[in-house]
Amino acid sequence: MDELLEQFLIEGPELAQRAGQDLLALERTPNDAALIDSAFRAIHTLKGSVGLFDLAPMGRVLHSSEDVLDAVRKGRLAATGDLIDLLLAVVDRTETWLEDLRREGALGGAADKDADRLVARLSDYLGGAEDDRATAKAAPDVDWVEALRQRHPDARGRLTAVRYRPDAPAFFRGDDPLAIARAVPDLRAMEVTTGPADLSADYDPFLCRLEFELLSGAGAEQVTDAFRLVKDQADIAMSNDSATVETAPAAVPSEKTGAASNSLRVDGRQVDALADQADQLVIAKNALLGLADPDGELARIQAMIDRLTTDLHRGVMRLRMTPLSPVLRRLERQARQLAADLGKAVDIEVRGHAVEADKGVVDGLYEPLLHLVRNALDHGVEDPTERRTAGRADRATLSIRARVDGDEVEVEVRDDGRGMDPARLREAARARGLGDRIDLDGLSDQAALELIFTPGFSTAASVSTVSGRGVGMDAVREAITGLGGRIAIDSAPGQGSAVTLRLPLTVVMTRVLIVEAQGERFGLLLSEVQETLRIRAEEITPVRLGSAIVVRETVLPYVRLGDLVSPGVPAPIDSGLTILVVEGAEGRLALGVDSVHQRLDVVLKPLSGLLAAVPGATGTTLLGDGNLLLVLDVKVLVR
Amino acid sequence: MSVTLDSDRIVIAGVARVEDAEPLANALIASPDRTVDLSACTDLHGAVLQVLLIFAPNVVGSVGNPSLEPWLTPLLSPKFQAKPET
Numbered sequence: 001m002d003e004l005l006e007q008f009l010i011e012g013p014e015l016a017q018r019a020g021q022d023l024l025a026l027e028r029t030p031n032d033a034a035l036i037d038s039a040f041r042a043i044h045t046l047k048g049s050v051g052l053f054d055l056a057p058m059g060r061v062l063h064s065s066e067d068v069l070d071a072v073r074k075g076r077l078a079a080t081g082d083l084i085d086l087l088l089a090v091v092d093r094t095e096t097w098l099e100d101l102r103r104e105g106a107l108g109g110a111a112d113k114d115a116d117r118l119v120a121r122l123s124d125y126l127g128g129a130e131d132d133r134a135t136a137k138a139a140p141d142v143d144w145v146e147a148l149r150q151r152h153p154d155a156r157g158r159l160t161a162v163r164y165r166p167d168a169p170a171f172f173r174g175d176d177p178l179a180i181a182r183a184v185p186d187l188r189a190m191e192v193t194t195g196p197a198d199l200s201a202d203y204d205p206f207l208c209r210l211e212f213e214l215l216s217g218a219g220a221e222q223v224t225d226a227f228r229l230v231k232d233q234a235d236i237a238m239s240n241d242s243a244t245v246e247t248a249p250a251a252v253p254s255e256k257t258g259a260a261s262n263s264l265r266v267d268g269r270q271v272d273a274l275a276d277q278a279d280q281l282v283i284a285k286n287a288l289l290g291l292a293d294p295d296g297e298l299a300r301i302q303a304m305i306d307r308l309t310t311d312l313h314r315g316v317m318r319l320r321m322t323p324l325s326p327v328l329r330r331l332e333r334q335a336r337q338l339a340a341d342l343g344k345a346v347d348i349e350v351r352g353h354a355v356e357a358d359k360g361v362v363d364g365l366y367e368p369l370l371h372l373v374r375n376a377l378d379h380g381v382e383d384p385t386e387r388r389t390a391g392r393a394d395r396a397t398l399s400i401r402a403r404v405d406g407d408e409v410e411v412e413v414r415d416d417g418r419g420m421d422p423a424r425l426r427e428a429a430r431a432r433g434l435g436d437r438i439d440l441d442g443l444s445d446q447a448a449l450e451l452i453f454t455p456g457f458s459t460a461a462s463v464s465t466v467s468g469r470g471v472g473m474d475a476v477r478e479a480i481t482g483l484g485g486r487i488a489i490d491s492a493p494g495q496g497s498a499v500t501l502r503l504p505l506t507v508v509m510t511r512v513l514i515v516e517a518q519g520e521r522f523g524l525l526l527s528e529v530q531e532t533l534r535i536r537a538e539e540i541t542p543v544r545l546g547s548a549i550v551v552r553e554t555v556l557p558y559v560r561l562g563d564l565v566s567p568g569v570p571a572p573i574d575s576g577l578t579i580l581v582v583e584g585a586e587g588r589l590a591l592g593v594d595s596v597h598q599r600l601d602v603v604l605k606p607l608s609g610l611l612a613a614v615p616g617a618t619g620t621t622l623l624g625d626g627n628l629l630l631v632l633d634v635k636v637l638v639r
Numbered sequence: 640m641s642v643t644l645d646s647d648r649i650v651i652a653g654v655a656r657v658e659d660a661e662p663l664a665n666a667l668i669a670s671p672d673r674t675v676d677l678s679a680c681t682d683l684h685g686a687v688l689q690v691l692l693i694f695a696p697n698v699v700g701s702v703g704n705p706s707l708e709p710w711l712t713p714l715l716s717p718k719f720q721a722k723p724e725t
Contacts, residue, residue: 171657171686178685182706190710194692203668203693205660210689 004221008049012098015046020091020329023084024350030079039087040069045232046094052220057107057115058097064122065090077125085340086121088333093118145239148191148213155188155215160223162214163235170208175230177210184226186217271319271359278309278316279603283622285309286600310601317358317506324402324409325353327366331400335373342377345384345395352402357409358506361483365411365503368479372413372499373400375473380417380497390418390494407505408485414498420491422448432457449489453477510604512621512631514597515580517561518569521597523621523631530581530588532596537577540592549590551581560592564616564637584638591634604631641680642666649696651687652679660686667694676700682707691715 022039026032047062065087071077093114100108108114145161162184166177181190195209216223220238227234288302332350339346356362381396388394402411422445429440429451443451451457455474480487485503512523533551540547540558547558560576562569576592604619614630616637623629641653642662649666651659666673667690675691678700688711691698698715702708 166685171660176657176685178683178688182710187710192688192692192710192714194689199668199671199694203664205664205686205690206657208685208689209693210685 004052008053009098009102012046012049012101013095015042015049016091016094016098017326017329018042019046020088020095020333021325021353023087023091024329024332026079027081027084030084033073036069036073036079040066040073041232043069048235051237055097055101055107057111058094061090061093061115061118061122064119064126068122068125071126083125085336086118086125088336090118090122092333144213145237148189148215149239151191152189152215155217157217158238158240159188160216160218160220161237161239162212162216162223162227164212164214164227164230164233166208166210166212166230166233168207168209170210170230171206177208177212177230180227180230181212181214184214184216184218185222187214188217189213189215266319271316275316275320278313281309282313282601282603286598286602286623287625289598289600306601313603320359321356321506322359322362323353324355324357324362324365324411327362327369328353328400328402330366331369331373334370335377335398335400338374338377339381339398342381343383344377344381346377346381347395347397349397349399350401351399352411355402355404355409356505357503361409361485361503361505364479364483365501368476368501369400369411369413371473371476373398376413376415376417376497380415380419382418386418392416404505405502408502409505411501411503412498414496416496419493419495419497420449420452421493425449425451429454429457449491452489453487510602510619510631511599512602512629513580513599514629515561515578515593516595516597517576517593518566518571519594520565521627521629522561522565523600523602523629524580524582524591525618525631525633526599528582528634530583533579533581533590535577535579537574549579551579551590554588556581556588556590558590558592559638562592562594565632582634582638585635586638589638591638602629602631645676647672648674648676648699650676650679651683654681655683655687657684657686660684660690663687664690664694667696671696673697674699677702679703688714 019039019042022035022042026035026039029035043062043066047059047066050059050062068077068083068087072079072083077083097107097111100106144163148161149155149159164177164181166175166180170177178192181187181192191213193211193213195211220236223236224231227236285302285305288298288305291298293299328350332348335346335348339348376398381398382390384394387396396416398413398415400411400413402409404410422443425448426440426443429435429438429448434440434451434454434457438451438454440448452473453476455472457472457474477487480501480503483503485501488500488502489497490500491497511526513526513529514521514523516522535549539549541549548555549558550556558579560571562571562575575594578593578596579590580593580596581588582591600621600623602621604621607614607617607619616632616634617630618633618636619631621629621631641651641655642659643650643652644666647670649663651663655663663675667675671694674697676699680700680702682704683702692714702711
């Protein structure tokens with residue numbers, strides 16, 4: 001792929017995202033000049049880059065958007081909710097176009113029509129605001145190129161024109177705009193002007209007021225390169241003798257802050273591959289454990305490798321941390337669109353853009369969250385009329401909030417709509433024949449709410465276009481548990497609903513103890529094992545329904561692991577004589593196993609398919625010898 | 640310091656850096672009629688050029704730097720009409 005295009009496909013979406021972010025923030029604080037400026041710059045820069053490629057429809061839309069934002073910036077136009085919605089639609093469309101461009105190398109077929117529609121809507125706003133400027137701005141802003149060339153008739157041929165306007169703090173930053181301008185290759189003409197200045201003692205010599213217009217015989221790429229550190233301050237255009245301007249600015253992003261220069265753009269797949277290798281290293285390290293004599297030199301080295309691999313693994317996992325903001329922003333926009341489509345008046349509130357989690361978790365969150373948002377807007381939030389009848393404010397509120405809680409990320413989707421009625425949920429479940437399997441009347445109200453997670457359960461009376469496409473809340477729960485998370489619901493009739501998702505921040509290393517029972521190896525969560533003891537068979541005392549043993553004057557229930565994992569298989573008399581004192585769901589108990597093997601740090605993979613049905617299993621991991629180890633959760637296993 | 644005051648002339652010598660912009664501006668604010676002599680100057684920072692453009696003093700001599708002189712001369716040209724003082 002063309003190098004410029006490749007660069008553009010990386011930077012374009014970032015710029016669109018920034019513009020979207022600024023516009024959403026602007027909606028909350030409509031007169032924030034910094035936000036308007038930032039959105040304007042993002043759109044301006046994007047428009048500049050678009051000019052380098054054959055993307056006329058996109059260029060037209062961005063050009064009009066830039067005009068509109070400029071008018072807002074100069075106070076000629078108010079940033080109303082409608083206007084911001086329109087600009088958000090532009091950003092959305094731009095993102096879709098960029099995606100099309102990346103996938104198919106061109107804008108979608110309807111690009112021209114879509115562009116016309118957006119430009120027409122944008123012009124409506126400009127029509128009112130631009131009276132004072134008449135049509136001056138309507139002409140492409142490449143007039144300066146022609147004017148510049150006319151002032152320098154000696155410079156002939158195909159030239160690159162630059163308009164370089166350093167920002168006011170340029171000198172402070174240590175930039176020398178004159179040196180930057182002089183560094184342009186094959187410079188043919190240079191004009192320098194300054195804005196008006198106060199010639200009194202108040203003149204601040206460190207505030208940059210310089211403006212440069214340059215002509216160069218070098219190509220756009222080389223000239224762009226000369227301005228690579230101040231990209232957003234330079235408009236670059238190609239022009240021929242005939243003074244027809246071929247392409248417009250080549251300005252690309254403006255990350256000049258120290259933080260940005262420290263960051264690296266890495267293909268996510270490379271990080272994934274690295275993470276996989278780190279996982280494998282953990283497995284290989286574990287294989288080493290079996291070979292080492294516990295007191296030997298090898299064991300000492302093994303312990304060191306152990307520590308290093310753990311650090312490495314943690315480091316790689318940290319690399320995978322990505323912010324939730326892109327997901328939240330997409331959701332916010334979708335929610336806005338949905339609310340409009342459904343004719344519902346909803347204030348949408350999103351918090352927690354800065355929250356970070358593992359890339360896998362973040363990527364996996366969008367679909368389930370979108371489903372929750374759809375449900376809330378479609379089923380939860382009432383029409384304005386219904387709300388009025390119920391004596392409530394016309395506008396409903398939907399909030400999506402993310403926050404970090406310990407080593408988990410919590411995302412809550414809350415609406416103040418009609419809420420869910422446990423009685424109605426019980427009825428609906430009965431109507432769907434779930435009463436045969438579940439004692440519906442015996443369910444607590446909370447348990448009745450959780451019926452919505454039952455496969456095949458849906459309370460929507462009719463299937464609308466928004467939700468109810470056969471994806472139920474059971475799919476949402478499945479997606480969340482697949483990510484290692486949990487889901488909870490809270491709702492009351494007339495008070496709205498809240499669904500809370502809790503997910504792990506990272507893919508964590510888990511310490512397990514490997515034990516053997518009935519000839520099979522299992523992993524137990526080491527955090528649940530308190531001690532290991534060897535007992536004699538006669539120490540096991542039969543009590544009414546089971547057995548017990550006395551450990552340090554405390555009577556503990558005794559259970560053979562073998563009996564739990566393969567019930568009904570008679571155990572040999574000498575089995576289960578190694579006991580683990582573990583913390584079960586109802587207090588401590590003695591778990592009998594045949595033998596105890598080593599401790600391991602493993603990356604627990606969530607269960608899938610048939611394995612998910614194994615009682616008490618919490619995950620699997622691959623052992624150094626290539627065998628799969630099933631890791632059991634004693635709390636679930638022993639009830 | 641490459642900006643020095645020589646009776647009614649301001650002499651810029653050597654490389655004029657960003658920090659020279661302030662004394663130059665102050666000298667021109669104090670008496671706007673002073674002439675600026677660039678003949679000993681070999682290079683200058685954008686901030687210094689900005690002062691020269693904004694205060695538009697009489698400029699004599701030209702920067703002894705072939706990569707800068709051709710661009711600078713036309714920029715400051717109206718002031719070059721003034722005869723170098725003897």
